[in-house]
Amino acid sequence: RWxxxxxxxxxxxxxxxxxxxxxxxxxxxxxxCSGAFRSGRTDVMQVELRHA
Structure with missing residues (x-):
């Protein structure tokens, strides 16, 4: 739709x-995005990086 x-x-x-x-x-x-959602092969991630 988008x-x-x-x-x-x-x-x-x-x-x-x-x-x-x-x-x-x-x-x-x-x-x-449309294809990924239709196939069910999408995910959401949150990544936090820190300088050591």
Whole structure:
């Protein structure tokens, strides 16, 4: 659903100054998320790094 909404709002995003590279990157990201959620192969992690 997010990918479809992003596609419908494409011109609005461009009007905000984002270029085609940004659009491709976000389409790829949203499509990847969609596939991961459909397959059940996604997870959420929180990582804390500290300097020793």
């Amino acid at each position: 990918l479809a909404t992003f596609g419908r709002k494409r011109q609005r995003v461009r009007d905000l100054g984002f270029d085609d590279g940004f659009m491709r990157l976000w389409r790829f990201y949203l499509a990847s």
